[in-house]
Amino acid sequence: MNTIQSNIANLPTRYGKFKIKAYKQGTQEHLAIMSQDFETLESPYVRIHSECLTGDTLGSLKCDCQNQLDLSLKFIAQNGGLVIYHRQEGRNIGLVNKVNAYALQDQGRNTIEANLELGFKEDERDYSIVGHIFRDLDIKKLKLITNNPEKMQYVDSLGVEIIERIPAITKSNKYNEGYLSTKKNKMGHLL
Ligand SMILES: Nc1nc2c(ncn2[C@@H]2O[C@H](COP(=O)(O)OP(=O)(O)OP(=O)(O)O)[C@@H](O)[C@H]2O)c(=O)[nH]1
Numbered sequence: 001m002n003t004i005q006s007n008i009a010n011l012p013t014r015y016g017k018f019k020i021k022a023y024k025q026g027t028q029e030h031l032a033i034m035s036q037d038f039e040t041l042e043s044p045y046v047r048i049h050s051e052c053l054t055g056d057t058l059g060s061l062k063c064d065c066q067n068q069l070d071l072s073l074k075f076i077a078q079n080g081g082l083v084i085y086h087r088q089e090g091r092n093i094g095l096v097n098k099v100n101a102y103a104l105q106d107q108g109r110n111t112i113e114a115n116l117e118l119g120f121k122e123d124e125r126d127y128s129i130v131g132h133i134f135r136d137l138d139i140k141k142l143k144l145i146t147n148n149p150e151k152m153q154y155v156d157s158l159g160v161e162i163i164e165r166i167p168a169i170t171k172s173n174k175y176n177e178g179y180l181s182t183k184k185n186k187m188g189h190l191l
């Protein structure tokens, strides 16, 4: 798919100073958020963060997304690396479908059952933009911040070496316990 990209700009944040670059693939726009020293790093820390408006922005307690994003931005500001803000909301089913999935979860379905009932796979994400960003930013080895083995397999399939996996585990609460246990027991997440 045709991809266009922006120039690099400065982004000072509450976590520290970053540089950002935007990429557009089809109708989706994504961000690479880099530490100041990014270009000097041989094997940067990398977080591929999947967009979750309800968690990242609204502070929803139904998932662990906001805590993971917070942890990643803090860690990368301090230790050097890159957060890819991968804008595939709701494991790429979009907001309307994700809210419908949440309505089904209100009736007792788990996160996988709700997706299947709406006619989607349990995970519809496509990581091709990540490969594009790695090539663009010349990343050949990295330390990946994730609990998701599928992300590791994807990075591996690009021929990019994962030197180390850093777990992205945050404190659970009574609203996301079920979600986290489904991810662990049914989706193979390393939790
Ligand atoms: N369809 C759907 N998407 C959800 C639900 N809860 C969270 N999401 C989305 O799931 C994505 C985050 O996936 P997670 O499984 O939490 O984590 P991950 O990105 O696969 O793995 P980590 O790298 O370990 O964080 C985001 O795009 C969220 O919007 C849900 O119940 N249904």
Ligand SMILES: [Zn+2]
Residues within 6 Å of the ligand: 052, 054, 055, 056, 062, 063, 064, 065, 066
């Ligand atoms: Zn979330």
